[in-house]
Each structure stands twice: as C-alpha cells, then as structure tokens.
Ligand code: RIB
C-alpha cells in the first residue's frame with residue numbers, strides 16, 4: 001500500500017471518540033493505526049479502556065494493542081463524570097463486552113515505544129485529556145523529535161468553553177497536561193470548539209442513520225442516539241487528516257491557564273503581533289469547516305468500513 005501514515009490514537013471513549021475510531025478504521029489505505037492509548041475522561045479509566053477495545057473489535061481492528069494510561073489527571077483529581085456519553089460512556093446501547101485484556105505497559109510508555117519504533121514518522125492523534133501524552137513527554141525528552149506532529153481535539157480559542165464558560169472539557173480535566181504538551185515544541189494542530197461545533201450531523205442524516213440496517217451506519221445511529229451533544233468533536237481530527245482543504249486555520253501561540261477554578265484549562269490564543277509579543281506560534285488552530293462536506297465524508301467512510309467488514 002502507498003505511504004500509509006503511522007498513527008497512535010490517545011482517547012477517552014466516549015461516543016465521539018468511538019466514531020473517530022470507526023472513521024480511522026475505514027481507511028487502512030491512509031492510516032496505519034499502530035496502537036491506542038486510553039485516559040480517564042468522559043468516564044473512568046476501566047470503562048474508557050473497555051470502550052476502546054469494544055469499538056476496535058466492532059471495526060475489525062481487534063488486533064490493535066490498547067494500553068491503559070493515566071487513571072487521573074496530572075493536576076487535581078477529576079470531578080464528577082458527565083452523563084453526555086451515557087453511564088457506560090458509549091451511549092448505554094449494550095455493545096458487546098471487550099474480548100481481551102488491555103496490552104501490557106502503561107499508555108505513556110506505549111506512546112514512547114511506538115514513537116521510537118516508527119522511526120520519527122509517528123503522528124499522534126489525541127481526542128481526550130492530554131495526560132498520557134504529557135507523561136510521555138516528561139519521561140522521554142527525545143519524544144518531540146520522534147513524532148511528526150500531534151492533531152488533537154481540545155480547547156476553545158475564540159469561542160466559549162463547553163465545561164465552563166472559559167474551558168473545553170479535555171483541557172479543563174487536565175490543564176497541567178495541556179500546558180506541558182503546548183510548551184514542548186511539538187507541531188500541533190488544534191481542533192477546538194471553534195471548529196468542532198460546526199461538525200454536526202443534520203437531522204436528515206440522523207434520520208437516515210437511526211434504524212439503518214447497514215451495520216456501521218446503524219451502529220452510528222444507535223451511538224448518536226445515546227450521545228447528549230450534537231457535535232462530532234473527535235471525528236474532526238480524522239476529517240482534518242484526510243481532507244485539510246475542507247478547513248480554514250490560523251497560526252497562534254496557545255497558552256493554557258492552570259489556575260484552579262472556572263478558567264482552569266482555558267486556551268488563550270495569541271494571533272496578532274501585539275498579542276504574540278515576540279513569541280512564535282506553537283499551534284495551528286482550525287477555525288472553519290465545510291459542514292456539508294464533513295457530513296458526506298463521514299457517511300462515505302462508514303460505507304467504506306461496511307465494505308471492508
Ligand atoms: O469537549 C469535547 C471533548 O471532550 C471530546 O473529546 C469528548 O469526547 C470529550 O472527551
């Protein structure tokens with residue numbers, strides 16, 4: 001196969017993480033998914049690990065190693081779990097249980113080992129709190145030179161947060177981790193709420209999906225029914241990797257607020273010369289998305305996955 005991109009996904013499934021996994025699985029001609037590492041986030045670590053395995057099994061990727069990572073954030077321990085993704089984290093739709101134990105080794109170590117074995121070509125994709133990636137960076141100073149970039153869902157640069165008025169969930173859960181990641185000189189593409197709030201599935205398509213007898217589209221319909229958020233936040237990172245031309249973006253220096261309280265995890269983006277104040281941009285912030293093309297890509301990828309299974 002042509003030049004497939006080596007990928008490691010760090011996630012906290014989560015319904016929208018699950019849809020991102022299915023989308024990656026639909027395109028083995030583009031993505032060489034080497035490993036999945038998991039953090040606590042949408043639900044506790046035991047459930048997020050099991051959920052990653054359950055979805056990989058359904059996507060025909062049961063052989064991809066799933067490593068449990070951090071059971072709590074680097075900063076303050078997690079607050080109460082939100083019900084946005086249902087009690088089990090996958091919309092409580094009764095998916096079959098995971099069929100295998102997690103792979104040996106902590107998620108942070110798996111990130112390091114996978115980066116070394118990919119010889120500098122590994123692309124990190126993150127769709128949860130950044131705890132595992134931050135721990136990997138603290139463990140291995142060589143890591144930034146070993147990865148070709150990080151595409152993440154998180155933050156809210158020019159729009160209000162979703163967890164507090166100032167902060168988006170993934171950054172609010174572990175602000176210290178986000179600060180470590182943004183301060184490490186990695187080539188970051190940030191899909192924050194600025195762009196992911198545009199990643200909505202129209203009512204027409206939702207109607208098409210619910211009760212669809214095709215396996216993947218039917219599964220997406222069920223998952224989305226159990227998901228109390230209209231936006232496919234995490235899938236945006238896959239759409240960006242496949243079709244950057246659908247997006248608009250701006251280079252920025254992003255600083256993460258780490259003081260406790262409502263502004264913890266705020267992503268403060270400087271784009272003008274005056275705001276940059278001599279600092280170089282440390283991220284590309286995605287700002288606009290062609291919603292109709294995003295939706296069409298999502299549907300055609302689910303059909304592609306159905307053809308593979
Ligand atoms: O703010 C949305 C993000 O938080 C998504 O990644 C969702 O899965 C949750 O992790």
Ligand code: CA
Pocket residue numbers: 011012013014016017041042127128234
């Ligand atoms: Ca997530």
